[in-house]
Amino acid sequence: MDRMSSESDAPAPVPTPRERALRSAVDDIERHAATLGWDAPVFVFALVNTAQALAQTPSLADELPDEALAAAAEDPEHLTSIEQDGLPEASTIEELLGQLAWPDEVHGAAIVVERMVVPPEAEQDMPKDPDAAVAYLMEHPDRQDVRMAAGVLRTGESWCALRSRSHDFDDAVAGSPEAVPGLVEALRATLS
Incomplete structure (x- = not known):
């Protein structure tokens, strides 16, 4: 008896070198945020191609860790993340990202x-008043705290890493290219 193949039986597509570099960068960023604990502020990073940045600014080699230099020597797609300080004031993530733009030297964000x-189903009973909604969410028995790290490249690739506070282990971080589509799209807009 022949068994019909389904989409779920198909092997996952092999990521390109650029996709692997982005996954690695976003996963490293998420692990960095995890070392700082929960209830942290928003972090924003510029992503630059390490080899290209070193070619343009050789003195950068003095500032990068040896592991990043070795990775860039082996992988021409390796990305270095640069945390952004002095972010503009914003009351929402959308407002914050709407104020950001990157120079051409930045390959992603x-x-x-x-x-x-x-x-x-819990959202159906959520109060309309913003303060009451926050209180409702804080007290909800099925509430989960989630850390989301998302990254995009100018060339279109994306990667998201998600960690739940209730499963706060590096090996329990989930990831996919479009796990947080709204965040991915808002990041892409900063690169336009």
């Missing part, structure tokens, strides 16, 4: 944010 999530 990444962000780390924390959010409370509840099952979709």
Whole structure:
């Protein structure tokens, strides 16, 4: 008896070198944020191609860790993340990202944010008043705190890494290119 193949039986596509570099950069950024603990502020990073940055500014080699230099020597797609200080004031992530633009030397951008999530059915009973909604979410028994790291490249690639506070282990971080589509699209807009 022949078994029909389904989409779920198909092997996952092999990531390109650029996709692997982005995954590695976003995963490193998420692990960095994890070392700082929960209830952290928003972090924004510029992503630059390490080899190109070193070619343009050789003195950068003095500032990068040896591991980054070795990785860039082996992988021409290796990315270095540069945390951005002095972010503009904003009341929402959308407002913050709407104020950002990157020079051409920046190949991509990444962000780390924390959010409370509840099952979709719990949102039906959420109060309309913003203060009451926050209180409702904080007290909800099915609430999960999630850290989301998302990164995009000018060439279109994206990667998201998600960590739940209830499963706060490096080997429990989930990832996919479009796990947080709204965040991915908002990041892409900063590169336009």
